[in-house]
Amino acid sequence: MRILLIEDDRMIGASLQRGLSDDGYAVDWVQDGVAAAAALRDTQAGYALALLDWGLPKRDGLAVLKELRKSDSALPVLMITARDELEDRVTGLDGGADDYLVKPFELAELKARIRSLLRRRERRAEFALSHGDLTLDLIAHSVKLRETTVSLSAREFALLYALLERPRAVLSRRQLEEQIYSWSDAVESNAVEFIIHGVRKKLGASLIENVRGVGWRIGSKP
Amino acid sequence: MTTLRRRLIVPLWVALLLVGLVSAAFTYWQTREETNGTLDYQMEQVATFLAARTFSIPAQRAEMPRLHTDHDIEEDYIVSVRDASGQVLYATASDVQIPPLSGLGFRVERLGGVDFRVFSAKSGTRRIAVAQQVKLRRETAAAAAVAALLPVGLLIPVLGLVIGVVIRRQLQPLAETASAVAMRPATALDPLPVNDLPAEVRPLIDEINRLLARVAVANESERRFIADAAHALRTPLSALQLQADVLDGSQDVAERAARIQELRGGIHRTVQLSQHLLTLARSESARRSSPGSVAVDAAIAEAFHVYGPLAAARNVELLQTATSAAEVNADPRDLGQILGNLLDNALRYTPAGGRVTISATADSGGVRIEVADEGPGLPESELEKVFQRFYRAPDDATVGSGLGLAVVRGYAERLGGRAQLVNRTDRSGLIAQVWLPGGDDSLHGKVAQG
Numbered sequence: 001m002r003i004l005l006i007e008d009d010r011m012i013g014a015s016l017q018r019g020l021s022d023d024g025y026a027v028d029w030v031q032d033g034v035a036a037a038a039a040l041r042d043t044q045a046g047y048a049l050a051l052l053d054w055g056l057p058k059r060d061g062l063a064v065l066k067e068l069r070k071s072d073s074a075l076p077v078l079m080i081t082a083r084d085e086l087e088d089r090v091t092g093l094d095g096g097a098d099d100y101l102v103k104p105f106e107l108a109e110l111k112a113r114i115r116s117l118l119r120r121r122e123r124r125a126e127f128a129l130s131h132g133d134l135t136l137d138l139i140a141h142s143v144k145l146r147e148t149t150v151s152l153s154a155r156e157f158a159l160l161y162a163l164l165e166r167p168r169a170v171l172s173r174r175q176l177e178e179q180i181y182s183w184s185d186a187v188e189s190n191a192v193e194f195i196i197h198g199v200r201k202k203l204g205a206s207l208i209e210n211v212r213g214v215g216w217r218i219g220s221k222p
Numbered sequence: 223m224t225t226l227r228r229r230l231i232v233p234l235w236v237a238l239l240l241v242g243l244v245s246a247a248f249t250y251w252q253t254r255e256e257t258n259g260t261l262d263y264q265m266e267q268v269a270t271f272l273a274a275r276t277f278s279i280p281a282q283r284a285e286m287p288r289l290h291t292d293h294d295i296e297e298d299y300i301v302s303v304r305d306a307s308g309q310v311l312y313a314t315a316s317d318v319q320i321p322p323l324s325g326l327g328f329r330v331e332r333l334g335g336v337d338f339r340v341f342s343a344k345s346g347t348r349r350i351a352v353a354q355q356v357k358l359r360r361e362t363a364a365a366a367a368v369a370a371l372l373p374v375g376l377l378i379p380v381l382g383l384v385i386g387v388v389i390r391r392q393l394q395p396l397a398e399t400a401s402a403v404a405m406r407p408a409t410a411l412d413p414l415p416v417n418d419l420p421a422e423v424r425p426l427i428d429e430i431n432r433l434l435a436r437v438a439v440a441n442e443s444e445r446r447f448i449a450d451a452a453h454a455l456r457t458p459l460s461a462l463q464l465q466a467d468v469l470d471g472s473q474d475v476a477e478r479a480a481r482i483q484e485l486r487g488g489i490h491r492t493v494q495l496s497q498h499l500l501t502l503a504r505s506e507s508a509r510r511s512s513p514g515s516v517a518v519d520a521a522i523a524e525a526f527h528v529y530g531p532l533a534a535a536r537n538v539e540l541l542q543t544a545t546s547a548a549e550v551n552a553d554p555r556d557l558g559q560i561l562g563n564l565l566d567n568a569l570r571y572t573p574a575g576g577r578v579t580i581s582a583t584a585d586s587g588g589v590r591i592e593v594a595d596e597g598p599g600l601p602e603s604e605l606e607k608v609f610q611r612f613y614r615a616p617d618d619a620t621v622g623s624g625l626g627l628a629v630v631r632g633y634a635e636r637l638g639g640r641a642q643l644v645n646r647t648d649r650s651g652l653i654a655q656v657w658l659p660g661g662d663d664s665l666h667g668k669v670a671q672g
Contacts, residue, residue: 011458011461107463
């Protein structure tokens with residue numbers, strides 16, 4: 001799951017990137033409005049959501065948001081800002097934001113709002129993905145196989161989530177990397193295979209199928 | 223506290239009473255004199271009337287005419303008419319008889335134990351005497367005098383009442399203003415109404431309104447400062463919150479250590495911001511700094527001492543290019559704040575291997591301090607904006623509170639000086655210029671040198 005973080009304050013940005021990466025999100029972080037607009041124009045990036053600070057250098061966050069909506073993008077946008085006046089919230093939401101969070105906030109709340117936005121995007125009623133006896137709890141970030149909780153790393157969880165989200169699709173190495181790693185992560189060439197190996201070891205080899213030359217998809221129900 | 227109304231009414235009423243009493247006394251005395259004159263005239267008339275009558279002997283009761291008074295002569299007067307031999311030709315029938323009298327004109331005689339005013343006249347050989355009771359005369363005069371006093375007696379209370387009403391009415395706008403002030407909440411700083419106020423009171427209310435306006439400006443600036451400060455604190459506090467939140471996310475020892483390090487950085491930033499806020503609040507406060515002269519060179523040396531290690535750590539050369547023996551009228555701490563903030567800024571924007579220079583030169587009765595850096599400089603449109611508190615130039619990537627230059631200007635203006643930024647013309651970079659008025663000593667020194 002790839003998130004675009006647009007935040008000019010270095011400390012806040014760094015902590016958000018760390019905190020969201022802990023949950024397996026791939027977080028790309030830009031620090032000004034111009035870079036944000038450029039990243040949002042890249043439709044290949046596959047962002048699931050954008051976190052947008054209002055006060056940005058070079059270009060206002062609201063202007064960036066309006067341009068995004070003008071281009072007909074339905075990307076969920078969560079505004080995070082120090083502006084807490086009612087009119088600011090109204091302006092932000094009317095400007096195209098899907099949610100609005102006022103600084104300072106707790107990471108747990110931000111994560112809950114991100115999950116809520118993602119669930120809505122995917123038109124799911126629950127915060128869980130199931131495949132046979134396998135259940136991914138998106139809130140607790142836990143995986144259950146026949147009532148047994150299996151411990152996965154954040155990246156293993158992200159990979160499994162990406163595959164389960166589109167059960168019949170075959171995802172390429174690049175597509176999987178995009179869902180797992182942000183720009184700032186150094187990705188080794190066999191990293192995806194390494195993670196798939198870990199998942200198979202914990203949940204059974206048949207869970208993930210290799211489609212030679214194309215990529216991977218979710219396998220038969222375990 | 224005596225009211226203005228009482229201060230006006232009491233002297234007016236006292237004056238009115240005194241004038242009333244004096245005029246009453248005068249009227250009483252004058253009316254009595256006039257009445258006495260009239261009564262005397264009537265006695266003369268009676269005597270004249272008697273002189274013209276003929277009497278036969280023995281004395282017969284005269285047919286007395288009515289005179290100008292409402293009283294019968296016999297009721298008011300005792301008369302006697304005697305011939306040359308002293309024989310009574312005519313006398314009123316009464317218990318008291320007037321004895322033969324020598325001399326003419328008015329006098330007081332005691333007849334039958336009662337005081338009479340007696341008028342004696344001579345007509346041919348006859349002697350005529352007319353007498354009237356002094357008591358009766360006094361009563362008549364007093365009655366006339368009291369009647370004459372009536373208008374004065376009525377006038378004084380009416381005038382007193384009018385004075386009271388007029389004063390109350392004229393002071394009414396003042397009373398209304400007072401109650402308007404009394405009912406005002408502490409937060410209401412809109413001007414007091416000035417309609418209907420007498421011209422004498424207008425300046426006072428105008429001054430109060432001007433004071434209210436000044437208080438409103440001060441309040442507004444304080445309110446803005448608090449709002450700005452609260453807003454400015456949100457960012458570092460958000461960072462602190464998140465930095466603390468992500469501590470739980472990692473079990474890896476090295477990763478945890480890195481996150482704790484970031485949290486420390488966040489705490490440091492928050493502490494610095496709060497210190498800057500305090501400094502700024504102090505620089506903008508109305509308090510005058512304690513007077514005293516401070517040598518500019520000594521202050522620069524002190525600032526070098528403080529910022530030397532930072533400059534060395536960043537590999538920036540710190541250099542003083544011009545010195546001045548001048549002194550400025552300032553609290554050394556205030557001047558230290560100015561120099562410290564300027565050096566901090568200059569070091570922040572100057573790249574490693576660069577140079578920050580500071581100079582102090584005597585200039586138009588004061589001292590001009592210039593701090594030049596080798597940073598990127600600023601667009602002309604930003605040079606003034608960066609003095610606004612919390613303002614950060616759009617492309618500024620450094621970590622700062624946005625308060626340094628606001629503090630510099632706040633202190634400079636409090637010391638009677640100025641602060642501005644200009645771009646360098648010889649290369650990229652900024653020159654921060656602060657001019658401060660010279661201390662008394664340096665002015666004297668200048669005169670002596672000149």
